Amino acid sequence: MVRESKDDRGDPEAILHAIQAQEDEAQRRGHLKIFFGYAAGVGKTYSMLRAMHEQVARGVDAVIGYVEPHARPETERLAQGLESIPRLQIAHAGIVLEEFDLDAAITRAPTLIAVDELAHTNAPGSRHAKRYQDIEELLHAGIDVYTTVNVQHIEGVNDVVASITGVTVRERIPDHIFDEADQVELVDIEPEELIERLQAGSVYRKDQAQRAIDNFFTPENLTALRELALRRTADRAGKVVQAARVLTKHSGRVGEHILVCISASPTCPRIIRSAARMAAALHGPLSALYIETPSDHDMSESDREHLRKNIRLAEQMGATVQQVAGEDIAYQIAMFARVAGVTEIVMGRSGEIRGPGWLLPGRRLVVDRLLSEAPDLDIHIIPDQATRERAHGRQHTRAQARGAVAESSHDLVKQLMVTVVLLALSTGVGIGFRSLGFADASIISLYILSSLVCAITTSGRIWPLVSSVISVVLYNFFFVVPVGTFLAIDQSYLVTFGIMFLTALISSELTGRISRSARQSARIAYRTRLLFETNKLMQQAEGAEAVATIALEQLCRLLGRSVIFYPTHGHTLGEPSYVTPDGESLALEALSDYERTVATWVLANNKHAGASTDTLPQARCLYLAIRREFAIFGVVGILMEGTSLDAFENSIMLSIIGEAALALDRDRQAKKREEARILAKNEQLRADLLRSIGHDLRTPLTTISGAAAILRENGEQLAPERAAELVDAISSDALWLIDIVENLLTVTRIEDGSAHLNLTSELLDDVLPEAAFHLAHQAQNHHIRVIPTEGIVMARMDVDLVMQLLSNLISNAIKYTPAGTTIELSAKREQTWVRVFVADTGPGIPDSEKERIFERFHTASAGKPADAHRSLGLGLALCRSIAEAHGGTIEIHDNHPHGAIFSFTLPAEEVTLRE
Known part of the structure; x- marks a missing residue:
């Protein structure tokens, strides 16, 4: 089967069938075993296939999902005799790519499946961007998985591998995939033996093998990678022991809390990985802090994309990402560290990142100010410089920068015109003041005023600086004797020029700070008001439908995008409702079968999917589950239209969804309490009824029984009057019982709605x-x-x-x-x-x-x-x-x-x- 990756995003029915099969079969989570090595050719795939044969011999239902033989005869022979799932063929860029067929594997549902190359990047058009995501879905479906990976593909050691080999590996897996595996088997051979295998053509063809030996597979590189693999395996074993100590309440090293400061810097991933390694070594929690400054409002799109990637990397490394707002970066870091109980701070050493400003006293680098703000904390400075990859790609980066400058040329011209107009107006008004006999102080005030207005109406610090310099030049040319020249006869004017320049510059800097802080305060106030309003509306909402409507409207207001909501009915999705910014109908493509399939996948797996993610990225919407612990109340879809959310929008969106989840959970708990109350009331009524019947029916039943016994045994000897009394007593008590039973039946029919x-x-x-x-x-x-x-x-x-x-x-x-x-x-x-x-x-x-x-x-x-x-x-x-x-x-x-x-x-x- 050949599937076109462009415009054909998969068969919705096939994916839905796979999801349904997953729900039916997922009685337990599968187990993951990783065959781990330090380089290609050490025998990971060979060891995995040999283990598969051992499992088959034991009667285990084991199949091959995907194995890359690399034209190695020993591996190909071992693959024979094992059932294999046919590969999925995807047409892309004029060629046909073979990939692991996840849907077929879930439908087949074996006990054990072998899927080679854990860090592999799937072809465009696949459900997931990475193979480790395919394996996570297999594990969620209750299928055990054998897989392989090399040390250079682990995210946390990527920088170390790059420093050893000079190559940055693109295909990487999050550290938690490796650390949380049920088993890791280290496949190890001596570097000299691996080189001999390469030279013999057992790993690559001989022409490829020689190039590999000359470049990557050098004895030094292999030895360093082998040591790194051994160390990483030992670190994982240490984490397992630490987890066991926690479960058994044994004491270990506690109290360490690592904080990493993240930014939009392209080199920030190296800092994040270093902090993650430190947290793993110290067995302490890892927090990531992003400080939103007023200047972030003018951040370029490329910087925003870097920031999003850095935040996502921090989350993958197990960090809890927090976001605060403020202009004094060092003060915000120190305050957060005190509140959160941080003991170690990890940050980069960059000369470009400064404190609140650079004109006023005390403006030092963030690191220097942080040392004075938090003298009791350990601060680790990671050299904030690029790896060799950055040096190799410097020319490309400069070209991108030139393109960004060209794109922003329109804004530059606009701000230049504003500055020129303000200076021209100040000069014209100053000439009028001179003709009216006003003092020079009034003219100087005009130029200072123009610098203040320039700081308010333009972005960045360059334009107030330019305005201050040109103001001095214009004042000298038009108002200082000799007029029309740049000479000043009176030397005291030099002092005037200096004071004028500094006054204009400092005033404009302070005004710019106030303006930027006002914009940031407005954003914070809007965020606070929106969250407060959402919380208030959620508290007042009655019923799940009202909560969902409020959440949709608030998300639509925040993001300015169309928002869809799928309610849940058990393990299925109900009919969607939506809200659009313009109040018009939603495009049919956003409500297609494929979009519903993605939402169903989110319901089944309790994870994000769709646009801007690595799972089913061809969708038009980003889908998130409204969940509370393990309960899912619905799925929200946000129409992305090829864009992504910035950090501010994402944090508020998650907060609103969290508020909705809390409100829906409260509604669910209230319904459960009401059901429990009704059940308890019914139980009480049942107990009262049984107690009353047992007590109050005893007398008439005893009377009936006794009278009937007397009539049966002594009926012929009784006087007619006495016999009539006994018969009347039986009749009276029987009628009373009939009335009671009739009342019971009638009450029951009326209250359960069966009486018409x-x-x-x-x-x-x-x-x-x-x-x-x-x-x-x-x-x-x-x-x-x-x-x-x-x-x-x-x-x-x-x-x-x-x-x-x-x-x-x-x-x-x-x-x-x-x-x-x-x-x-x-x-x-x-x-x-x-x-x-x-x-x-x-x-x-x-x-x-x-x-x-x-x-x-x-x-x-x-x-x-x-x-x-x-x-x-x-x-x-x-x-x-x-x-x-x-x-x-x-x-x-x-x-x-x-x-x-x-x-x-x-x-x-x-x-x-x-x-």
Whole structure:
């Protein structure tokens, strides 16, 4: 299969299938074993393939993903007999490149796979830019991996290798890949034996071998590289031992904290690597500090790109990157070191980096000022000079600089014109002042004023300096006798010129500092206000959808770019929502299947991907997961359009996404707490129900059982009156049990939503007598009176449920009122409602009980039941549920002079009279 790398970014369905296969198979993270050497030809691939044969002999499902035989017969013979995954062919620049097929490997899902050349750079159009990223995805999918790498490909020793060999290796892996490998096997032979292999043609062809021996594979280089490989292996072993001590709580060297100062300098990577090696040796944390100064606002695009690369390198080396703002670099470093508990500072020695300025007293190099600001800290100065690669590429760098100057020529002309216009205006106004007889001090003030305005309206220090010099020259030419010449008869004017120049220069420098600080303060204030506003809005947001909307709007405001959000539903993405700066529709390309595939990959792997990254870089958007620990709440896509974010934008973006993750996590925790509360409430209700049933049903069940036993054993000997009493007792208790069970079932159906109301129009003068008749057998010792309604009163109701409601209210009145009392049923129309009343003349309900009378399992303490049964406390709770199911309410009031009145409302039905 040949895949075009241009415009064809891969089959989305194939990648999605691979991601799905990864999710299904990723029951555990795979193990990584690295076969490590100090140079090509030491036998890494040979040792790896031999280990693969041993695993196959043990019954392990092992395959070859990618092996580069380098035309070596021994390696080719070992590769035979092992299953190999076909290579992926990618067409690029008119040739077909063979690469490791990651999708095929994940789909095949072997137990063990061999992938050669860990530091390899993949062809354009591949999912990942580097092969070690392919291997990380294999490990995430639960597949064990064997791979190979040489010492010169490890990022942390890149500068050391360059100093040894004079060659800067381009293909490198982060140190943590090597350090976190499960196993590292050092493949080692003597340098002399390696040279003999080269001369014999066992590594390269003889013509290539001789060139390699003459240039790279010299005995000195090989010996130094071998020593470096041995040392790096020992360092890794030391880290493993240190980690074991931490896990077993053994003490080791603690308390060291390394701080590396990063900048946009092209040589900063060397400083970062040195600091990382120091942190590894001291077993201490590594922090990287970038100080944003006012002049950074005018940073060139090339410097911004260098800064982004340096920050990314610091993160790869395991540093925690922090960013602060200020003009006094030494003071900011010292303050951060005190707050963060830094013990060692690593920085470059550069004459170009100074303190806040260079005119005022105390302006020294950052290193000198830092020594006075933080005398108690150890400061390590790394020579800030380029490697040989920089010397080789100096001519190219100068050409790039000339191109940058040409690109900025328009700005230079604009600032030159501003300076010329200000000086011309000052000179013209000064001539007017001279003609009006004003003193020379007024004219000098004009030129100082022009230098101040120049410092405000231009960028950089060169233009205020030029303005100050030219001001002295113009004042001498136009206003000092002899006028029109550059001569001054009075020698005291020389002092005036000097004071004028210094005054203008210092004033313009201070004004420029204030202007730059104001711009920086505005950026800091904007960042603070945006973060504060985001935090406030997140606190007020209710629900995940509101949080996502706020995050999208804030990111769109910050970046001025379109932002997409994919919510998560388990392990899948939902339908996207987006916000655009102009409020218009988003381009369809940003919502394509390929873009969704990249977002799905981010969800599956919990890593950044897309534009400006090394994973699926062909995407139009940069995708980041909104996550909190291991929970992912959604995926955010930022439309990049071929550009990248600067350090300021990136830090604020991550802060907003972090705020969104916290808000979504709070929402998730609140839902869990609510679910737990409901579950606990349900458990409590279930316990109350079981306890009530177990206690309150015991008496009627005992009565039924005892009466039935007496009738069965002595039925023929009992008097008819006694037998009738027993039968009545069985019937009464059985009816009571039936009512209780019916109430339970009805409450359950109403509250779980399974009860559907069968609404009909009913006449209250028919419903109330029917309810009274239904309970006539229970009210033998009470009087139930139905009061006719005034006129025709009809209501919309489920007649069966309303009959049950009335039965419960009447039964409640019968049980809790003395014998011989009267129970009245009535109804009346109240606008759009019909209110039904059940009134008794019993002892009434105390005020303390009225608030809880309709709660489940609550029984009134006043009065005594008419029989031996206690109520379960479900009858009145069911009455409230039925009334609310009809859209009405239920209330309780006192019946003067004594008793209680229960009333509930039902929707009124209009009466239509036909002629």
